[in-house]
Structures are given as C-alpha cells and as structure tokens.
Amino acid sequence: MVSQQAKLPRKPNLIVFLPDQQRADTIACYGGKKVQSPNLDKLASESVVFERAYVTHPVCTPSRSSLMTGTWPHINGCTRNSVPLDPRFRVFPDLFEDKDYRTAYMGKWHLGDEGPARRGFDEWISTEHPGDYTNFLLSTGLTTDKQNGAFSELAISSLPLELSRPKFLEKHACEFIEKHRRDPFILVVAFVEPHSPYNGPLNNEHPLSEVDLDLTATLPEIEDIPLRYRLMREWQQAEAMLDRERLPNQFFFGITPDEYRSIKQRYLGLVTLVDQSIGAILSCLERFGLSDETVVVHTSDHGDTLGAHHLFGKEVMFEEAARVPYLIRLPGQRRGGIVSQPVSHIDFVPTLIDLLGGRTHPQCAGKSLLPLLREEAMPAESIFIEWAPNRTKVKKGTSLAPRRMIKRAVDESTRTVVSSDGWKLCLRDKDLNELYNLNDDPLETRNLYSDRQYASLISRCAGEIHRWQELVHDTLKT
Numbered sequence: 001m002v003s004q005q006a007k008l009p010r011k012p013n014l015i016v017f018l019p020d021q022q023r024a025d026t027i028a029c030y031g032g033k034k035v036q037s038p039n040l041d042k043l044a045s046e047s048v049v050f051e052r053a054y055v056t057h058p059v060c061t062p063s064r065s066s067l068m069t070g071t072w073p074h075i076n077g078c079t080r081n082s083v084p085l086d087p088r089f090r091v092f093p094d095l096f097e098d099k100d101y102r103t104a105y106m107g108k109w110h111l112g113d114e115g116p117a118r119r120g121f122d123e124w125i126s127t128e129h130p131g132d133y134t135n136f137l138l139s140t141g142l143t144t145d146k147q148n149g150a151f152s153e154l155a156i157s158s159l160p161l162e163l164s165r166p167k168f169l170e171k172h173a174c175e176f177i178e179k180h181r182r183d184p185f186i187l188v189v190a191f192v193e194p195h196s197p198y199n200g201p202l203n204n205e206h207p208l209s210e211v212d213l214d215l216t217a218t219l220p221e222i223e224d225i226p227l228r229y230r231l232m233r234e235w236q237q238a239e240a241m242l243d244r245e246r247l248p249n250q251f252f253f254g255i256t257p258d259e260y261r262s263i264k265q266r267y268l269g270l271v272t273l274v275d276q277s278i279g280a281i282l283s284c285l286e287r288f289g290l291s292d293e294t295v296v297v298h299t300s301d302h303g304d305t306l307g308a309h310h311l312f313g314k315e316v317m318f319e320e321a322a323r324v325p326y327l328i329r330l331p332g333q334r335r336g337g338i339v340s341q342p343v344s345h346i347d348f349v350p351t352l353i354d355l356l357g358g359r360t361h362p363q364c365a366g367k368s369l370l371p372l373l374r375e376e377a378m379p380a381e382s383i384f385i386e387w388a389p390n391r392t393k394v395k396k397g398t399s400l401a402p403r404r405m406i407k408r409a410v411d412e413s414t415r416t417v418v419s420s421d422g423w424k425l426c427l428r429d430k431d432l433n434e435l436y437n438l439n440d441d442p443l444e445t446r447n448l449y450s451d452r453q454y455a456s457l458i459s460r461c462a463g464e465i466h467r468w469q470e471l472v473h474d475t476l477k478t
Contacts, residue, residue, distance in 0.1 A: 011100060011184035012331050012356060013294040015281070018067070018188060019274050020060065020108055020195040021314065022300035024053070024325045026271045029336075034210050036272045039279030043298060045336045046329050048373050052342040053326035054383050054418060055302050058314045059390055060110050063301040063345065068092060068111065070349030070364030072386065074474050079388035084112030087119075092349045093186050094120030095361040102180040106169050107190030125172045127165050127192055136168055154251065157199035161273075164201060165192050170277035174284040181288040186356075189281065194270030194304070196313065197251035202269035211265045214308035214320065216443050218257060221310050224447045226431040227401055227409035231394050233310050238395045253312050260307035267306060292332040295355050299348070300324040309444075315390060317416050317426050317434070318444055322385055328373060330355075339372050341380035342418050365472060380420035384468050387414035415478050417465050425449075425461035427478035435461075 024030040027037055029044040030051070056066040057073045065071070065078035068091040073079045076089045085091075093103045104123040105116040117124040127133040129150035137151055138144070140163065145155045161167060173189050193200065216222075223230065240253040249266075250259045278298070285291045305311040305320045314321040326343070328351075347366035354360065354368035371378050392410045400406070412431040418424050422439035435449040435458060448454050465478065 010293055011098070013184055013290060014186045014352065014356060015285070015294060015296050016186075016188045016352075017191070017278055017281075017296075017298040018107070019191040019193060019271075019300050021302060021304045022194055022271065022274070022325060023303040023306065023320060024323050026194075026268065027325050027327075030325060034206070034212065035268055036205050037275040039275045039282065040298065040325075040327075043278070043282065043296065043329060044327050046334050047296070047298075047327040048329075048337045048339060050326035050328075050339045050343050052340065052418075053299065053324055053345070054322050054342060054385055055324055055345050056384075057386050057388070058302045058316065058321045060301055060314075062386075062388070064110055065089075066345050067299075067301065067348050068116075070095070070346070070361070070366060072346065072365055072472055072474070074386060074388065074476070075365070075472070078111065080390045082110070084114070085119075090361070090363060091116065091120045092352055095349065095363060096120075096186075096353050096356060096358045097361075098184075098356070098358060100184055101356075102176075102183045102185040103187075104176050104185070105188045105190065106172055106176075107165070107188075108192045109190070121188075123176070125169065127169070127190075132172075133165060133168055137163065153197055154199070154247075157197045157251070159201070161201040164273060166273050166277035170280045173281045177281070177284050177288060177290065181290060189278075191274045191277070193274050194267050198263045198266040198270070199249065199251050200266065200270045200273050202272050203266045205269045205272045206265050208261060208265050211261050211268065213257060213260055213264065214306065214443070216309045216445060217260050217307035219445065222445065222447075224432075225309070225434070226412070226426075226428065227405060228392055228412055228431055229309070229311065229316055230400055231398065231406065231409060232315065232392060234398060234400060235393045235395045236312055237310075254307060263312070264306050267304065294331060295352075296327075296329040297352070298325060298327040299345070315387075315392070317385060317387065317414060317424070319438070319442070322416075328355075330373060337373075337375060339369075341378075341420060342383045343369060343372075344383040344385075346384075382417050382419045382464050382468075384465065385414075385416040385418070386474070387412075387416075389413065413476050413478075415465050415469065415474070415476060417461050417468070419461060419464070423457065423461055425458060425465065427462060427465055429476060429478055 026032045028041045055063045061081045062073035069089045103121045105121040106125040115124045236253040240255045302314040303321045308320045350360040350364045350368040354370045389411045408430040416426045424436045426434040433449045436444045
C-alpha cells in the first residue's frame with residue numbers, strides 16, 4: 001500500500017500596509033499614547049518594532065521607488081515627485097519570481113500612470129484618476145467637481161466615512177483575501193491618508209485639548225537651517241494667510257499654535273480612519289484562519305512635520321519627515337520585539353523576499369533584516385538618506401536672500417548620514433550644512449555644523465557619506 005503523500009506546508013502570505021505621510025509617533029509604541037489607533041497598537045504589540053526606521057528620500061515618488069524596487073532613487077531615476085518608474089527596474093513581486101503567488105496592489109501608486117499591473121502585480125485597484133475609486137464614487141450618483149472629470153482632494157476629504165478611500169480599499173482587500181484564501185498571496189494596501197488635505201470624516205475623534213504640539217512648533221523660528229527650508233516656511237505661511245480667506249479651515253498649512261493644533265487634530269483623525277480599515281482587514285485574515293499564515297508589514301513613505309520647526313509636510317531631513325513607523329509581524333507571532341538600531345528602507349525589499357523564502361535579487365542595493373527579526377545580532381550601521389531638487393515653491397517678492405542664492409537653494413541636493421551612535425550630518429552642494437546630536441538634541445534645535453569643536457566628527461561622518469556614495473555610484477559632489 002502506497003502511503004499518502006505528506007501535505008506540503010503552505011507558503012506564507014504577505015500584506016503590506018503603506019499609508020502616505022504617517023509619522024512614527026502616531027502609534028503608541030513610538031510615543032503616540034493619545035492617538036486613537038487601537039489596531040495598529042495591537043499589531044505593534046505582536047510585531048518587531050523598528051524604533052529608528054528611515055526612508056531613502058523624504059518625498060512620495062522617490063521613497064516609493066525604493067520600497068518597490070530595492071534601489072536608490074538616484075539609480076532608478078525617480079528623484080522627484082511624479083516621475084514614472086523606468087520599466088527596466090522590476091518591482092518586488094517580480095523580483096521574488098514565485099509564480100504560485102497571487103498578487104495585488106491597492107491604492108496610491110505614484111510611480112507612473114500605467115500603474116503596477118503587469119509589473120509583478122496581477123491586480124490593481126486604483127485610487128488615482130481615472131480609476132476604480134473615481135468610478136465607485138460616480139456609481140453612487142456623485143458629480144465630479146473638476147473639469148477633467150476628477151474629484152478634487154478637498155471634495156474627497158469631505159465625503160462621509162462609508163465613501164472614504166480607506167473604506168473602499170478595505171472592501172477590495174477583504175474580497176481579495178477571501179478569493180485567494182487557499183492560495184499564497186501578496187497584497188499591498190497603499191492608503192492615501194493621512195496625507196493632506198488635513199480633513200476627513202473623523203475630524204473630531206481626538207479632543208482638541210488632548211492634541212499635543214511638537215515643542216519646536218512652540219519655540220521661536222530658528223534661522224540656522226538651510227535657506228530652502230526657510231523659503232518653504234515663508235511660502236507655506238503665505239499660503240496659510242490666503243487659506244484663511246478661501247477655505248473653511250486650514251487644510252494644508254497654519255501659522256498660529258491654535259491652527260497647528262487644529263490641523264494636527266484632523267491629521268490624527270485621518271490616522272484613525274486608516275487604523276479602522278487596517279483593523280477590518282486584519283479581522284478578515286482571522287476570519288479565514290490566515291493570521292498564522294501571513295506576514296504583516298506596516299510602514300510609510302515619509303512622515304509629516306505638522307508644524308514642527310514651523311513647517312508642514314515632508315521634503316526636509318528633520319526626524320518628523322524622514323523617520324517612519326516600521327512594524328513586521330511574522331506568521332503566528334504574538335509577542336512583540338524592539339530593534340533600536342537605525343535601519344533604512346533600502347533593506348525593505350530584500351527583507352520581504354527573504355521572509356517569503358526567496359533569494360535577494362542582484363537589483364537590490366540593501367540586505368535582509370531577517371536576522372534582526374529572529375533576535376539575532378547584526379552590527380549596527382549608519383544609514384543614508386538623499387534629496388534631489390523637487391519643486392520648492394517660493395513666495396513672490398521674497399526678501400529672504402538675493403535671487404541668485406534663492407535659485408541655488410531651490411536646486412540644492414543633500415546627502416545625509418545617521419550614524420549608529422546618534423549623529424546626523426546633512427551635506428549639501430548649494431545650501432547650509434547641518435549637524436545634530438540626536439542623543440542630546442532629538443528635536444534638532446541646535447545645528448552644530450559651524451562649531452569648530454566638532455570638526456573631527458564632521459570629517460568622520462562626511463567620510464562615511466563619501467564612501468557610501470562611491471559604493472552606490474552616486475556622483476553628487478557635496
């Protein structure tokens with residue numbers, strides 16, 4: 001009698017939650033004790049938490065290019081927003097090369113109009129226009145408010161909960177999980193929220209009295225920062241003045257502490273909105289008995305200054321913009337862990353491939369962090385961040401600097417190192433350099449670059465940046 005063949009173990013599933021512009025401290029494990037994010041808090045309690053995770057480039061398209069391809073933006077060409085990803089660079093399900101997996105990308109892509117379909121993903125549920133979410137809203141009888149047939153971001157932000165983008169993505173994600181519950185699958189859910197406009201159906205979820213401002217939002221404006229940052233601040237404040245007249249609320253920028261607090265209150269409401277849909281998707285996993293078969297990852301493409309340093313959004317090297325949440329829950333994991341050493345998103349794709357049992361593709365510039373997930377030692381290393389000219393807007397008639405200096409500052413590029421022992425050096429080709437001691441000055445209020453007593457430290461960190469540039473074929477002169 002021939003014995004029945006033993007059942008092969010199921011290949012693990014993977015779900016990646018990728019909200020846009022979520023700061024690290026919006027989850028309790030990163031200090032966000034007053035934020036209503038119970039599902040992310042529970043996920044974090046069962047996950048390995050990377051306390052100091054940094055993006056490769058603090059703006060949407062460049063950061064996403066690294067998250068999808070495992071390459072640096074200066075290599076793949078996505079060095080500013082809305083640049084399509086070159087087809088020569090393969091995205092991670094394609095790099096994984098396992099045809100048993102069903103794959104889907106749902107939500108914001110921001111790497112070209114063609115989307116992720118036929119780039120390693122079998123399905124794409126789009127929240128971009130034209131696409132699935134626009135069609136869904138039209139099917140409910142809503143009328144578009146833009147001449148090109150699209151719904152404006154402000155119109156979308158004013159919709160009720162049941163018509164919101166997170167609820168739309170939640171529904172499609174759960175349908176995908178149910179449909180492929182017997183197959184190994186890879187699912188990316190890329191929420192647009194909590195990106196501005198800071199407005200949504202849960203604006204009042206957090207009592208205004210419990211919304212804490214960053215300390216640097218309450219301190220006087222510091223001038224010992226790059227001119228480009230000061231130009232951004234001036235332009236944002238000018239826009240805030242105009243918004244007081246043309247909008248019912250400050251949906252993008254503020255000037256006063258009260259405006260900062262109101263904006264942050266609504267931003268946290270968007271975090272809660274995303275959290276609710278993440279909870280529903282995780283419940284769907286449990287309902288089909290897949291929690292113990294699925295790797296769950298949560299991170300973001302960059303953070304948001306939210307008034308810190310009197311700035312809003314990203315595009316700066318300050319911690320509020322460059323550091324992000326990064327959680328990984330392994331199949332069956334119920335006990336959390338903490339990784340305190342700095343890590344980079346350049347290692348994101350190699351780690352995902354390793355978690356699914358594949359081998360790192362030569363396209364990838366980073367390495368797998370699986371040993372850290374298994375509580376094995378890995379030497380702490382410095383991490384690197386880059387910036388290339390994007391689209392800095394300047395207030396008309398600004399008097400912050402002569403026109404020649406302004407043009408140089410707007411066109412500046414930056415290379416940053418965050419050392420394993422807590423120093424951050426930002427070298428620029430056309431603007432002010434910065435040095436911060438993150439151990440003693442985690443809020444980055446004291447730029448030490450011009451202090452001569454740190455000359456040897458600056459030389460050491462600059463040497464690290466230049467050796468890294470040589471290693472990754474980065475030709476920028478800093």
